[in-house]
Amino acid sequence: MSQPRRHIFITGGASGIGRAVALHFAQRDWFVTVTDVNEAGLEDTLGLIGGGFKYSHRLDVRDRAAWDVALDAASTAAGGRIDAMFNNAGIGTGGALNELEVEEIDRCLDINLRGVLYGAQAVYPHLQKTAPGSALVNTASAAGITGGSGMSVYSATKFAVRGIAESLDAEWAPEGIKVSSICPSFIETPLLDGTGSRQSNEQIRDRVRQAGLEITPVEEVAATVWDAVHGDDLHYLVGKTARRLNFAKRWMPGRV
Ligand code: NAD
Numbered sequence: 001m002s003q004p005r006r007h008i009f010i011t012g013g014a015s016g017i018g019r020a021v022a023l024h025f026a027q028r029d030w031f032v033t034v035t036d037v038n039e040a041g042l043e044d045t046l047g048l049i050g051g052g053f054k055y056s057h058r059l060d061v062r063d064r065a066a067w068d069v070a071l072d073a074a075s076t077a078a079g080g081r082i083d084a085m086f087n088n089a090g091i092g093t094g095g096a097l098n099e100l101e102v103e104e105i106d107r108c109l110d111i112n113l114r115g116v117l118y119g120a121q122a123v124y125p126h127l128q129k130t131a132p133g134s135a136l137v138n139t140a141s142a143a144g145i146t147g148g149s150g151m152s153v154y155s156a157t158k159f160a161v162r163g164i165a166e167s168l169d170a171e172w173a174p175e176g177i178k179v180s181s182i183c184p185s186f187i188e189t190p191l192l193d194g195t196g197s198r199q200s201n202e203q204i205r206d207r208v209r210q211a212g213l214e215i216t217p218v219e220e221v222a223a224t225v226w227d228a229v230h231g232d233d234l235h236y237l238v239g240k241t242a243r244r245l246n247f248a249k250r251w252m253p254g255r256v
Contacts (some may be wrong), residue, residue, distance in 0.1 A: 005053060007031040007078035008229070009071065009126075011061055011119060012089030014041025016189030017139065017221050019048070021086050024222035026052040033074040033082075035059035036089065053078070061089045061115030067122035075126055082126040084229045087119045088139040090157075092191050097152045105153050112157035120168055124177075132176025137228045138165050140235070142185035142242040158183075162235060169234055180228045181235050185242035186215045214240050 008025050012018035013034025022045050026032045031053040034045050042056040055077040059070040075082050093100065093108040116138055127134040143151050144158025165181040172179055186192060192204045192215070208215055216239035224238045 005031045006083040007081055008084040008086060009033045009074050009082050010086040011035050013045055014038035017218055018088045019045045020218040020222040021225045023048060024226055031078040035070055061119060062110045064118045067118055071122055071126055081130050083130045084135045085123045086137050086225055087116050089115060090139060093153045094150050096150055108153045108157060113160050116161055116164060127177045135178040135229045137225055138181045140181040140183045142183050145183055182224055182228055182238055183235055183242050184221050184238035186213060186239060187221055188215050188217055
C-alpha cells in the first residue's frame with residue numbers, strides 16, 4: 001500500500017520564507033496548506049505551486065479561535081492529517097526602544113510571540129495523531145541568539161521563540177513529536193531581519209553589505225526547514241551570518 005501524502009501547515013505563506021517553504025515541500029510531493037492575512041499573496045503562492053496538492057486559508061495568528069478553524073479545515077482538505085507545522089508568520093520592529101510607540105511594541109509581541117504560542121497549542125492534537133515523526137518548526141532568528149541596536153522588541157520575541165521550542169520539545173518528545181526552531185539571518189525577503197519599520201530594505205541591504213555580512217537566498221531557509229522536519233536538532237542556523245555567531249546546534253547540553 002502506498003504511503004499517505006504528508007501534509008505541512010504553514011503560516012506567513014503569502015510571502016518570503018513561508019512561500020519558499022511551501023514551494024519546497026510541494027515539489028517533494030507533500031500536501032501544502034498556506035495561511036496568512038494577505039489573501040492575494042496566498043493566491044499567488046498557490047499559483048506558483050501549480051498543480052500540486054494544496055490548500056489555503058486566511059488566518060490571523062493573533063486569533064486563537066481562528067487557529068482551530070483553519071487547522072480543522074486544512075486537515076480535512078488533506079485527508080484528515082497534519083504531519084508538520086511551520087509556525088512562521090512574523091513582523092519586524094526596528095528602532096530604539098524609547099522611540100517606539102506602545103502600539104508597535106504590542107503588535108510585534110502579539111504576532112511574533114502570542115501567535116507562535118497559540119499556533120503550538122492549537123496544532124498539538126493534530127500532531128499527536130500523526131506521531132511519531134510529526135514536527136513543529138518555529139521561525140526564530142539570529143536575532144534570537146544575539147540582540148543588537150534597534151532590535152530589543154524583535155529580539156525579545158525571537159529569544160522567546162527559541163525558549164518555546166526548547167520547552168515544547170521537552171514536553172512533546174515523549175510522544176514522538178519533534179519541535180525545533182530555525183534561526184535565519186538576513187534573508188532575501190520583503191522583511192529583512194526585524195528592522196522593517198524604520199528603514200527601507202535597500203538601506204538595510206547597504207548596512208549589511210558594509211558590515212561585510214551576507215544576504216542569504218530564501219531557498220536556503222526552505223531547505224533548512226525540510227531538514228528540521230526530518231532531523232533531530234533543536235535549533236537550525238541559516239545563513240553565514242548566523243553561523244558566524246558560533247552558536248552550538250544544541251543550545252543547552254543534552255535535552256530534558
Ligand atoms: P515576509 O514579510 O516576506 O513574510 C511574513 C508574512 O507574515 C507576510 O506574508 C505577512 O502577511 C504575514 N503576517 C504578518 N502578520 C500576520 C498575522 N497577524 N497573521 C498571519 N500572517 C501574518 O517576511 P519573511 O522574511 O518571510 O518572514 C518570515 C519569518 O521569518 C518571520 O517570523 C521573520 O521574523 C523571520 N525572519 C526573517 C528574516 C529575514 O531576514 N527575512 C531573518 C530571520 C527571521
